[in-house]
Amino acid sequence: MAESEFEYPAAIAALPDADIPLPGVRGKLLQAEGRQVVFFDIEPIGAIPPHRHAAQFGVVLDGEMSLTVAGVTRRYRRGDSYFIPAGAEHSAVFHTRVRVMDLFDEPARYRPRDRAV
Numbered sequence: 828m829a830e831s832e833f834e835y836p837a838a839i840a841a842l843p844d845a846d847i848p849l850p851g852v853r854g855k856l857l858q859a860e861g862r863q864v865v866f867f868d869i870e871p872i873g874a875i876p877p878h879r880h881a882a883q884f885g886v887v888l889d890g891e892m893s894l895t896v897a898g899v900t901r902r903y904r905r906g907d908s909y910f911i912p913a914g915a916e917h918s919a920v921f922h923t924r925v926r927v928m929d930l931f932d933e934p935a936r937y938r939p940r941d942r943a944v
Contacts, residue, residue, distance in 0.1 A: 833889040833926055839866050843939040849875070854937065861934050869925045877918040881933035883911040890925030894918075 834840075835855065845854035851870035856863065869890075877895075886908045893902050894909055896917045903909060911917050913932065931937075 835866055835868075835926070842866070845937040846940040847937060856937055856939055858934070858939075861932075863931045863934060863936050865929050865931065865937055867925070867927045867929060869921050869927070871921050871923050871925075873920060875919045875921075877916050879914050879916050880936060881931060882913040883929055883931050885909050885911075885927050885929040888926040888928060890921070890923040890927075892922060892925050892927075893920040 839855050842855035842857055845856040845865055847854050849872070851872035853868045854865040856865055869892075887903045887905055889905050891902065891904050893900055894911075894917065896909070896911050897915045901909075902922075
């Protein structure tokens with residue numbers, strides 16, 4: 828499947844939008860008790876600066892990105908998965924439009940976007 832053909836299915840597209848304050852980064856939020864899953868759609872925006880939070884597990888569904896975790900950089904493509912331990916400093920570079928599914932080990936990493944905005 829070509830990158831431009833990738834679309835989330837209707838069940839994911841219907842989820843609430845995550846309130847993400849980064850231009851070119853959109854997400855659909857699936858809330859669970861004590862955890863969150865975010866289905867991201869990220870334009871090739873360049874770098875996300877180093878930051879830390881609770882543990883994160885992700886799978887690249889489409890596109891290509893580099894992820895640096897605790898000083899080690901690796902390139903990820905469709906089908907690759909990654910794990911970021913709690914508190915580990917990490918950053919990312921998005922080389923193409925990327926779709927990833929991330930599970931965050933915290934219940935409020937992102938909040939639903941206020942639909943009134």
